[in-house]
Amino acid sequence: MNHDSRTYPFKFSIITAVYNVASYLSGAVESILCQDIGFKESVELILVDDGSTDSSGEICDHYQALYPYNIKVLHKPNGGAASARNAGIALASGKYLNFLDGDDKLSPNTLSAVYNFFSTVDDQISLVSVPIQFFEKKENAHRLNYKYRDGKDQIIDLNVQYSYVQMSIASSFIKHNVLNDHSFDTSLRYAEDAKVIMQLLLDHPYYGIVPSGCYYYRFRNTQNSALNGTKLHREWYLDCLKNYLQWALHSARQKYGKIPFFVQYNVMYDLQSRFGVPEIPESVLTTAEHLEFRTLLKELLQSIDDKIILEQKNLSREQKDYIISFKKGNGTLTHAPEDLFFQYGNLKLYPASSYLLKLFHAEISGKDLRITGSVKFNSRFPYPSALYVQLQRHMLKARIFYCDWSANTSSDFVFDGTLLSQFLDFEVKIPLRFLHGQSTLLFYMVCDSQPVRFKSLRAESSFPAVTSSSGTSCQLSIVSHTLSLKKRRSFF
Secondary structure (H helix, E strand, O other), X not given: OOOOOOOOXXXXXXEEEEOOOOOOHHHHHHHHHOOOOOHHHHEEEEEEEEOOOOOHHXXXXXXXHXXXXXXXXXXXXXXXXXXXXXXXXXXXXXXXXXXOOOOOEEOOOHHHHHHHHHHHHOOOOOEEEOOEEEEEOOOOEOOOHXXXXXXXXXXXXXXXXXOOOOOOOOOEEEEHHHHOOOOOOOOOOOOHHHHHHHHHHHHOOEEEEOOOOOEXXXXXXXXXOOOOHHHHOHHHHOHHHHHHHHHHHHHHHHHHOOOOHHHHHHHHHHHHHHHHOOOOOOOOOOHHHXXXXXXXXXXXXXXXXXXXXXXXXOOOHHHHHHHHHHHHOOOEEEEEOOEEEEEEOOEEOOOHHHOEEEEEEEEEEOOEEXXXXXXXXXXXXOOOOEEEEEEEOOOOOOEEEEOEEEEEEEEEEEEOOEEEEEEEEEEEEEEHHHOOOEEEEEEEEEEOOEEEEOOEEEEOOOOOOEEOOOOEEEEEEEEOOEEEEEEEEOOO
């Protein structure tokens, strides 16, 4: 890393693009004012009012009047977050830069924790990140926070820890002198921050993490998590893929002669949300744009190794299966003893037996033990012709009991109009006369004339040991991938 000999009047410049966040802006500003590093001595706050039509601009001016030495305010016509951040960089005089959003917050110790770490490794990295915690509508940790699970400050080597994705500029702290060589791409409505970070990491694939800091991301009560605003804009489907993801892959190949795993993983992480969109409204993409979107998806996947797709932590098995088929074609449906799977050369995808079977209820009804549940079915496999339970007892012939079952359409998982998976609800009745002592229940479906035994069972909280009014009881428990059943008669 290049040594920076310049003197900076502030340790940090916090640059905030402000657009119609009057209800939240004071909270963001106050989280900077109360930093334990000492606001007046160490921090510069730059508020860029990007053409707000509410009272956000007045709030900016109010705080600037209170702290004229530490707070700068720029009022400009609306141009988007990228242009506002670029304008803020031009005004910054801190050694490290951060881009706090106007409706979010920093924990009080964040700046001191980041500064203390930078002071020990300043010649090795140009970027430090802190965990993201959601608040308001939902209160949970960001799914990328696994990077911080060791709980210690450290330098991440992306050549080794390639799954440690960093895309948020808001939770990042960047050396001013390094960022001077870059700017936010104003042609991007989404991922303009991720592109800047990728530029930095392509030059130097190392960054620091400080688990003790925290960026509080406001998940607003008005946000719809099922179909949020990004999914209603064509730019998210097209511009982001072309001007960020394609750019990242092309730039990496030019620089390294190949695409490093950390770039592939980052691109696939960004792509995965596209494979979670059930339907793309016609008002968002025209027919031609829809075809372009799917073509772009397939082209991008050609540059991503299969292993990187399968290692994604937030994709379901059926999504990964579909994505591989989307990339490579349908593959070969292969029969195995009590199983089915799709195969691409040496690559074997998730077998049908690995999909989840959930057990909901068990009760003794008259002379029968009645069990209900559901099985998750990957729709790429041939549709089942039957579901059944096989009862096994020591030294006795196994018995088969067929289930009544139907598709639960409310649980359908769909991507762009294609059904990827659904749950099949079932009910089976086993006459009590066949239950003696300890028995084992195995669950099967018949698929393409092939019996498939489910190996992933989960009992829901409503699945109990059961007792009838006559005193007959059954103790039920899951052992490995089978259901163990012990019948006994009580005498009370």
